[in-house]
Amino acid sequence: MHLIEAIRGAFALLFSGDAALWQIIWVSVKTSTVALLIATPVAILIGYSIAAHKFRGKRIVIWLTQASLSLPTVMIGLLLYLLLSRQGPLGSLQWLFTQSGVVFGQALIATPVLVAFTLAAVQAADVRIAETAITLGASRWRTMFTVLHEVRFGVMAAIINGFGRVIAEVGSAIMVGGNIEGQTRTITAAIALETSKGEFAQGIALGIVLLAIALIINALLMVLQGDVQSATGA
Amino acid sequence: MTALLVVQGLRKRFGARLLFDIETLTIDAGSAYVLTGSNGVGKSTILRILAGLEAADAAGLTFLGQPLGLSPYPKTLRQSVAYVHQHPVMFSTTVVKNIGYGLVARKVPAPEIARRVEAAMEWAGVTHLAARHPQHLSGGEKQRVALARAKVLEPKLLLLDEPTSNLDGFAREQVIGLIPDMTHAGSSVIMACHDKDLIGMPGAHRMKLRDGRLQMREA
Numbered sequence: 001m002h003l004i005e006a007i008r009g010a011f012a013l014l015f016s017g018d019a020a021l022w023q024i025i026w027v028s029v030k031t032s033t034v035a036l037l038i039a040t041p042v043a044i045l046i047g048y049s050i051a052a053h054k055f056r057g058k059r060i061v062i063w064l065t066q067a068s069l070s071l072p073t074v075m076i077g078l079l080l081y082l083l084l085s086r087q088g089p090l091g092s093l094q095w096l097f098t099q100s101g102v103v104f105g106q107a108l109i110a111t112p113v114l115v116a117f118t119l120a121a122v123q124a125a126d127v128r129i130a131e132t133a134i135t136l137g138a139s140r141w142r143t144m145f146t147v148l149h150e151v152r153f154g155v156m157a158a159i160i161n162g163f164g165r166v167i168a169e170v171g172s173a174i175m176v177g178g179n180i181e182g183q184t185r186t187i188t189a190a191i192a193l194e195t196s197k198g199e200f201a202q203g204i205a206l207g208i209v210l211l212a213i214a215l216i217i218n219a220l221l222m223v224l225q226g227d228v229q230s231a232t233g234a
Numbered sequence: 235m236t237a238l239l240v241v242q243g244l245r246k247r248f249g250a251r252l253l254f255d256i257e258t259l260t261i262d263a264g265s266a267y268v269l270t271g272s273n274g275v276g277k278s279t280i281l282r283i284l285a286g287l288e289a290a291d292a293a294g295l296t297f298l299g300q301p302l303g304l305s306p307y308p309k310t311l312r313q314s315v316a317y318v319h320q321h322p323v324m325f326s327t328t329v330v331k332n333i334g335y336g337l338v339a340r341k342v343p344a345p346e347i348a349r350r351v352e353a354a355m356e357w358a359g360v361t362h363l364a365a366r367h368p369q370h371l372s373g374g375e376k377q378r379v380a381l382a383r384a385k386v387l388e389p390k391l392l393l394l395d396e397p398t399s400n401l402d403g404f405a406r407e408q409v410i411g412l413i414p415d416m417t418h419a420g421s422s423v424i425m426a427c428h429d430k431d432l433i434g435m436p437g438a439h440r441m442k443l444r445d446g447r448l449q450m451r452e453a
Contacts, residue, residue, distance in 0.1 A: 128323040135285050135317040136336035136383065150326060 002200075009201030010208060020181070021202065025209050028187040031099055032167040035106030040159060043111045047118025047158070048144055052130065065119060068112035073105075074171030080105050081175050097178035102186065105172035110162040117161055121154025122147060160221050167213060235262040238390060238422050239284075241304075243293025246279055253279060254446040261391065263298075266417045267424045268433050271443035277426035278320070280443070281393040284424070285317035298390075313340070316389035320396040322380030324368030329360060329379050332368060336387045350386050358382035358412060374405025381412055385421075392416055394425040398432060410435075 013021060050061055082088050084096040084104075095101035129150050133143040148155055170188035177184030179193060187206045194203040239261040246253040253276045261267060269277050282288040286307030295302050302308045316336075325332050333354055337347045355361040358378040368376060377397065384392055397413070398406045410431055416423050417437070425432055433440065440451040 126323055128319050128321075129325070131287050131317075132319065132323050132325075133335070133339075135287065135312075135315070136339055136387070137312060138335075138339040142339055146325060 006200040006204050010203075010205035013201055013205045014208065021205060023182050024185050024187055024190045024206065025213075027099065027102075027183070027185060028167060028210075029213065031102045031106055031173075031186065032163060035103045035166050036110055036159065036163055038103070039107040039110040039114055039162065043114030043162075044118045044148065044155060044158070046111075047115040048122050048148060050115070051119045051122035052144070052147070062119065065112060065116050069116055071112070072171060073109050073169040074175065076105055076108050077172035077175030080108070080172065084176065096176065097180060097184060099177070099184055102173050102177040102184050105176045106166040106169065109169055109172060110166045113162045113165050114158045117158030118148075118155055121151040121158065124154070125151045156221050156224060160218055163217055163221075164214065167210065167217075235265065236298075237261070237296075238263040238265075238298060240294075240296045241284075241292050242295070243291070244280075244283070245291040246276060246283065246288075247291075252446060254443060254448070256280075256448045259448060260450075261422050261424065262439075263390070263422055264417055264420050265422050266413065266435065266438040267422070267441055268435065268438050269424055269426045269441045269443065270428065270433060275443045276446075277443055278395050281317065281395050281424065281426055284311075284391070285315055285393050286312060287317070314390040315393065316384035316387050316391070317393040318377075318380045318384050318395065318397065320399055322376055322383075324371070324376060324379065326367065326369070328364065329366050329368060329371070330355070330364040332379060333360075333383045333386055336383065340387070350388075354382040354386035357385065357415065359408065372405065373400050374408060377401060377405070377409050378412070381409065385416060385419075388419075389421055392421050392423045394423060394427075396427050396429075397425060398427065398429045406431075 050058065050065070080101065081096065083090045084093065084101055085091055086096075093100070095104060125147055130143050130147050133146045138146060168188060170186075170192055173179075173184070173186045174189045174192070177186065177189065179185050179189045185193075187210050191203045191206050191210075194200070194206070237260055239259070241259040242257070244254070244256040244259055259280075269280065271277050279288055279290075283290040283304070289305055292304040295304050297308075297310055297314070300310065302310060325335060330351060334347050334351045337350060342350070352361070355364060358381055360375060360378050360382060363371065363375060363379070368379065371379065377400075381394075381397070394413075398409050401409060406429075410429075413423060413425070413432070413435070414437075425438075427433065432438075442449045442451070
């Protein structure tokens with residue numbers, strides 16, 4: 001009965017247009033989207049470069065990239081806290097307990113996911129795609145965009161996973177953001193806080209929103225992916 | 235006959251193993267060459283080297299009398315040499331965009347691209363497939379699109395790796411019928427193949443790769 005009451009309370013809260021609740025949702029969506037927009041181009045370029053080039057130590061780079069997927073977000077939060085604190089090397093930025101700091105942390109969290117998935121997608125691509133582009137006179141950049149277009153299903157999977165990881169992470173957001181209401185309180189940080197206070201309705205309401213966001217974002221990205229069957233080169 | 239390409243001392247090694255050591259490879263302008271040899275002897279590798287897809291050692295290389303190196307692959311060769319894989323890969327876009335890809339990459343003006351692509355599609359008999367996506371094409375249609383995609387660039391040298399290996403019947407005859415047109419248009423063509431009809435093609439010079447050496451036979 002307690003759970004049903006909490007769920008009923010959650011829906012009542014969602015439909016009441018509670019300003020504090022929607023502020024939390026807005027902060028989460030905004031920071032995650034900005035972090036992804038910053039991390040995606042860089043990470044895709046890194047992932048493609050690792051996959052498409054032969055160089056000494058490539059296997060070590062791949063190993064480290066894949067290992068970084070297991071890095072706890074709270075560790076990244078701790079590292080960033082030390083870097084961004086007043087006496088840290090990046091203290092002059094004054095990003096600690098700000099949305100910029102949260103975005104920074106989320107971009108760092110998303111990057112290994114994006115790199116590893118892009119790397120895997122490009123490595124699995126038919127080598128004739130790049131060879132055909134090269135022999136037809138494509139520049140390095142055009143060849144890269146051609147290959148990425150052919151493996152767009154894998155690249156979109158990278159972005160979906162990257163978004164999932166940053167919107168669902170809690171460790172870095174709390175440590176770097178400080179869980180400040182209206183400023184840096186994200187959905188996951190708010191769920192942790194409300195649950196600790198016994199405010200289950202708001203926690204569940206935010207959980208429902210998180211789930212809805214995940215469904216909407218994945219649906220949008222799947223639409224952008226286009227025809228999966230045509231994304232591997234005929 | 236004017237020499238289009240002369241490569242001297244062309245060697246390819248895989249580790250300690252010497253795949254071939256060719257004293258001189260001479261390709262005349264506007265001529266067809268058939269490259270034969272057993273499987274694994276290095277026929278495809280020669281084509282890939284000439285296409286700039288594989289590294290090799292060469293003592294000297296001249297293209298239309300101009301001395302060039304082989305590594306890094308010269309821009310002159312990149313603009314003059316086209317290569318078609320044994321099983322050509324198509325980009326996941328329409329046939330018309332596949333054929334125009336190289337022209338777009340070379341920044342050819344749009345009206346000229348449209349004109350040349352249309353002519354190439356007509357030549358290859360694929361005009362009716364213009365708006366189709368390649369995953370819906372047969373093997374023969376893909377091969378003809380690949381030939382059109384290479385021919386549209388008006389290459390001085392066209393490298394075809396087993397152009398009929400995955401085709402039979404009418405599709406194979408169609409592809410074989412397209413090859414003499416390319417030499418008539420001024421391109422030199424080198425085909426690595428086992429196909430008897432290609433080997434016996436009138437006017438084609440025959441080259442045989444055997445025990446790492448290249449034997450030339452007159453047309």
